[in-house]
Structures are given as structure tokens and as C-alpha cells.
Amino acid sequence: MDMNKKMKRGDFIMLMATGLVAVGLFLWTGSTNMFRRMARSDEAPLIAKIEKDRELIREIDLTKVTEREQIHLEDDNNVIIEVETGRIRFLNSDCRDNICINTGWLSQEGQNAVCLPARTVVSVV
Amino acid sequence: MSKHKRNAIIVILVTNAILISLLEFFVFIPLPIPGIKLGLANIITLLAIVFLNFRYVINVVVIRCLVVAVLTRGVLTLAFSLTGGVLSAIVMAILYKxxxxxxxxxxxxxxxxxxxNTTQITVxxxxxxxxxxxxxxPILLISAVVTGYITGSIGERVIDEMEEQGVLANR
Structure with missing residues (x-):
């Protein structure tokens, strides 16, 4: 077998371009969020949006939440979203990967959790 | 290549692609990032590109996506698997040819x-x-480099071996 299968010039150019795009995007989104969080005052509302099938289902000001609440979306995936003071998360979804649940609590501007099978997005803005 | 030989190759590649995809779906392979998979069926797409004409490559990819979608996550996910599968096959075919x-x-x-990965996130x-x-x-791009390298290395070895053995040769 020919083991001398070296990577070629195009490969390296592609890898470098990919690295630049990935790092660039990462720095851009990361710094935008950082500046927004730094510019935020403590009393400012922290709005969480729950969207399903491109429609806004609920908007909650997380700073005004006083007691824990569970929001049942009553859909095919039995999505349950849990809200506490200052934070929100996916508590349950019957999808396969559970990426939405594993994302955990969202408590800062710019964070979001997505359940693609349930076409549901929770974002903090 | 005779029509019969070509059809035989298509059938062999399609069945293998379906099997590999199903295996990947049912056998849990722990990867550090949830939702990311190796995309082992990409190995078959690479073989198809090397040994078949462009339109038959697309045939192999489309049939695999259809069958795997019906057997696993349902036809509703076809929007994802077909766009990603076909577009990446087109790009790989152009790069190779x-x-x-x-x-x-x-x-x-x-x-x-x-x-x-870029297509899927766009969909x-x-x-x-x-x-x-x-x-x-960014996470998807980096993982694409890793998974693409792994499937590419396997594909490269298979292609070498097949060329050496004369299997699928005289295209």
C-alpha cells in the first residue's frame, strides 16, 4: 500500500482558511457578547424568549421571576422549560440527542439553547 | 465499464453506505461534542467519487439518505440529510475531478x-x-476538520487497497 499520501498545498490553504474563519467568528461573537454584558446595568431587564416554529411563544423578564415555573409546550417532544430568578433552561425534551437539556441554564445576554427536533429556541437577549 | 458492472458497484456502495449509517445511528460512539457524528457514510461517497461518474455518485448519496431517513429519524429530517449529503458530494466530486x-x-x-456541516446549520x-x-x-467547522480527516484517512486506505487489488478498476 502506498503510505506516502501526503497532504497537498490546497489542503493546507483550506485548513488555514477554515481556522481563520472559525477563530474570527468565535472572537467576533464572543467579544460582542462580552461588551454587551459589560455595558449592561444591574437593574436592566434580562429578557428570555421562547420561540417555536419561528413564532414567539413567550417573553419573560428573568429578573422579575419570583418563583420557579415550568412551562409545558405540550408538543410531540414533551418539551418542558424551567424558569427561575435570573435563569432559564430546557428541563425535558423527548428528542434523541438532548443537546437542548445539556446546554444547561441560560443566565446571560447572548446565550441560547436550541432543540432542533422540537424546532424550539430559548434565547436570552 | 459495462452497464452491469456499474450497476453492481452502485448497489454494493449503496448497501454499504446504508449499513454504515445505520451502524453509526444505533451504536453509540462517544464524541466530546453532543450532536456531532463521524459521518462514516462519507467514506462510501469518497469511493463513489473515485470509481463512478458524477450522476451515479449523486444516485448513491440520494438513495442512502432516503433509506436511512425512513429507517431512523423519519422523512422529515430529509431536508437536513439530503441537502448536506448532496451538496458535500457535489463539492467533493468537483475537487476530485x-x-x-x-x-x-x-x-x-x-x-x-x-x-x-455549514449546509446543515444553514438549513x-x-x-x-x-x-x-x-x-x-466555529465548533462545527473545527469538528468537520477532525471528522473529515478521519473518514478521509479511512477512505484513502480503502481506495489504495482497491486499486492495488484491481477491484473496481478499469473504470
Whole structure:
């Protein structure tokens, strides 16, 4: 077998371009969020949006939440979203990967959790 | 290549692609990032590109996507698997048939994985009506390089071995 299968010039150019795009995007989104969080005052509302099938289902000001609440979306995936003071998360979804649940609590501007099978997005803005 | 031989190759590649995809779906392979998979069927797409004409490559990919979608997540996910599968196959085929001098099989496989992941997140953005999910793009690009390299290395070895043994030769 020919083991001398070296990577070629195009490969390296592609890898470098990919690295630049990935790092660039990462720095851009990361710094935008950082500046927004730094510019935020403590009393400012922290709005969480729950969207399903491109429609806004609920908007909650997380700073005004006083007691824990569970929001049942009553859909095919039995999505349950849990809200506490200052934070929100996916508590349950019957999808396969559970990426939405594993994302955990969202408590800062710019964070979001997505359940693609349930076409549901929770974002903090 | 005779018509019968060509059809036989298509059938062999399609059945293998379906089996590999199903195996990947049912056998849990722990990867550090949830939702990421190796995309082992990409190995078969690479073989198809090397040994078949362009239209038959697309046949192999489309049939695999259809069967796997019906057997696993349902036809509703076809929007994701078909767009990603077909677009990455087109890009890999063009790179292989036109720009082979500049790209290795590993590189072509990585390019396919990059196109696949970018396409899927674009489809997801349409489905969800949310641009924000492009936040995930950097992670997806980096994992595409890793998974593309792995499937590309396997594909390269298989192609070498097949050429050496004369299997699927005289195209």
C-alpha cells in the first residue's frame, strides 16, 4: 500500500482558511457578547424568549421571576422549560440527542439553547 | 465499464453506505461534542467519487439518505440529510475531478465535511428562523476538520487497497 499520501498545498490553504474563519467568528461573537454584558446595568431587564416554529411563544423578564415555573409546550417532544430568578433552561425534551437539556441554564445576554427536533429556541437577549 | 458492472458497484456502495449509517445511528460512539457524528457514510461517497461518474455518485448519496431517513429519524429530517449529503458530494466530486492536483483525498473529505456541516446549520437557521445558531459554526467547522480527516484517512486506505487489488478498476 502506498503510505506516502501526503497532504497537498490546497489542503493546507483550506485548513488555514477554515481556522481563520472559525477563530474570527468565535472572537467576533464572543467579544460582542462580552461588551454587551459589560455595558449592561444591574437593574436592566434580562429578557428570555421562547420561540417555536419561528413564532414567539413567550417573553419573560428573568429578573422579575419570583418563583420557579415550568412551562409545558405540550408538543410531540414533551418539551418542558424551567424558569427561575435570573435563569432559564430546557428541563425535558423527548428528542434523541438532548443537546437542548445539556446546554444547561441560560443566565446571560447572548446565550441560547436550541432543540432542533422540537424546532424550539430559548434565547436570552 | 459495462452497464452491469456499474450497476453492481452502485448497489454494493449503496448497501454499504446504508449499513454504515445505520451502524453509526444505533451504536453509540462517544464524541466530546453532543450532536456531532463521524459521518462514516462519507467514506462510501469518497469511493463513489473515485470509481463512478458524477450522476451515479449523486444516485448513491440520494438513495442512502432516503433509506436511512425512513429507517431512523423519519422523512422529515430529509431536508437536513439530503441537502448536506448532496451538496458535500457535489463539492467533493468537483475537487476530485478538477483539482486533484491540489487536494489529497483527506483534504477532499475535509472539504466535504465542512460543506456538510455549514449546509446543515444553514438549513437549521431556516427551520428555526434564527440567525443566532451560527454561534455554533466555529465548533462545527473545527469538528468537520477532525471528522473529515478521519473518514478521509479511512477512505484513502480503502481506495489504495482497491486499486492495488484491481477491484473496481478499469473504470
Amino acid at each position: 478538477r483539482f486533484r492536483r491540489f487536494f489529497s483525498i483527506k483534504g477532499i473529505s475535509i472539504a466535504g465535511a465542512l460543506v456538510h 437549521a437557521a431556516f427551520v428555526l428562523g434564527q440567525i443566532v445558531i451560527f454561534y455554533y459554526l
